[in-house]
Amino acid sequence: MENETHKAWKLSREEILGWLRCDDEAELARLWEKADDVRSRCVGDEVHLRGLTEISNYCQRSCAYCGLRKQNDALERYRMTEAEVLECASFAVEYGYGSLVLQAGEDAAWDAKSVSSLVRAIKKNYSLAVTLSLGEQPREVLKVWREAGADRYLLRFETSNKSLFKRVHPPLRDDVVRDRVEQLKLMRMLGYEIGSGVMIGLPGQSWDDLVNDLLLFRELELDMIGVGPFIANPATPMGADDASRFALSDSEQVPATELMTYKVLALTRLLCPLANIPATTALATLNPTSGRELGLRRGANVIMPNVTPVNWRMRYEIYPGKACLTESARQCAACIVTRIKAIGRKPGTGEGASPAYLARL
Numbered sequence: 001m002e003n004e005t006h007k008a009w010k011l012s013r014e015e016i017l018g019w020l021r022c023d024d025e026a027e028l029a030r031l032w033e034k035a036d037d038v039r040s041r042c043v044g045d046e047v048h049l050r051g052l053t054e055i056s057n058y059c060q061r062s063c064a065y066c067g068l069r070k071q072n073d074a075l076e077r078y079r080m081t082e083a084e085v086l087e088c089a090s091f092a093v094e095y096g097y098g099s100l101v102l103q104a105g106e107d108a109a110w111d112a113k114s115v116s117s118l119v120r121a122i123k124k125n126y127s128l129a130v131t132l133s134l135g136e137q138p139r140e141v142l143k144v145w146r147e148a149g150a151d152r153y154l155l156r157f158e159t160s161n162k163s164l165f166k167r168v169h170p171p172l173r174d175d176v177v178r179d180r181v182e183q184l185k186l187m188r189m190l191g192y193e194i195g196s197g198v199m200i201g202l203p204g205q206s207w208d209d210l211v212n213d214l215l216l217f218r219e220l221e222l223d224m225i226g227v228g229p230f231i232a233n234p235a236t237p238m239g240a241d242d243a244s245r246f247a248l249s250d251s252e253q254v255p256a257t258e259l260m261t262y263k264v265l266a267l268t269r270l271l272c273p274l275a276n277i278p279a280t281t282a283l284a285t286l287n288p289t290s291g292r293e294l295g296l297r298r299g300a301n302v303i304m305p306n307v308t309p310v311n312w313r314m315r316y317e318i319y320p321g322k323a324c325l326t327e328s329a330r331q332c333a334a335c336i337v338t339r340i341k342a343i344g345r346k347p348g349t350g351e352g353a354s355p356a357y358l359a360r361l
């Protein structure tokens, strides 16, 4: 599979920084064009669809950016049952999605046993790849879930700056510090397709940090890479009145903008040509009209339509104003397919495994 066309661009640290700082429209048009060209040659015109199922909004963590944090008393908590998740799986199949993503806060009730049972039931009844996005977990648990049939795992490292990460994502206990990069390496050893990513414009994220994030995507040879803008949530310390204490000075802080997200998407495609890269919901939240389409034309090849029942979806409030909050799963499916066709692309068929993963087999 690997040949000249699939070689990652040898972008230097300085070149990456130059692109991130570039505001010249004609120059940026060249970047979009290059990213779209590499996307088309390396992963093709199919847009893979993943049914996102938000199986619980309980969380034991205290992340400064996320509305699911345990201190958020205003959030009504829910946990889907196995039967409800299986119904979502049947919708995903009906709408032609190749995989189901099970995402949640770190909810102790979705434990080794219950998730294994759920994964087994999905794999037995439906032809779907199963992706887990259930936060940091002990080795044994990741192993048991993989043995139950889970194919992929998404765990964003959020920022490659270790001290910033620790500040915004305090460890559960001082004696249990799980390094997300180590977690990803472990998942790879266990045979998962591994997905990661960062928030763009996270308060405290410097330009150098973002360059390091991009270089780390390449170093880890990620199979999937999700990047989206940081969106302040007033129910978190990073959305509170004194949130400015997290940010750097104006010249040092990366802005959490739509344009910056496209730049990161495009550079990610050049650095990791074979990876699956979604146009994320956070991007669609900043630009509901054409964010997804522009993402798909600037490097992305995946969309993750939500299949969570609407009553639960409203409560999975990581950040406010999330795109597509009130549309039913069926409406989302129809809308997404129309949008994909309108830009001359086609909905993917099959499970949509990462070409990066397949190239490594």
Ligand code: SAH
Residues within 6 Å of the ligand: 065, 066, 067, 103, 104, 105, 106, 133, 134, 135, 136, 154, 155, 156, 158, 198, 199, 228, 229, 230, 231, 232, 233, 282, 318, 319
């Ligand atoms: N508990 C899981 C799933 C978290 S939600 C985990 O920690 O991996 C999935 C992603 O949403 C996170 O990885 C984070 O990058 C993103 N996210 C959280 N809060 C956000 C915010 N305020 N703005 C934008 N993205 C956010």
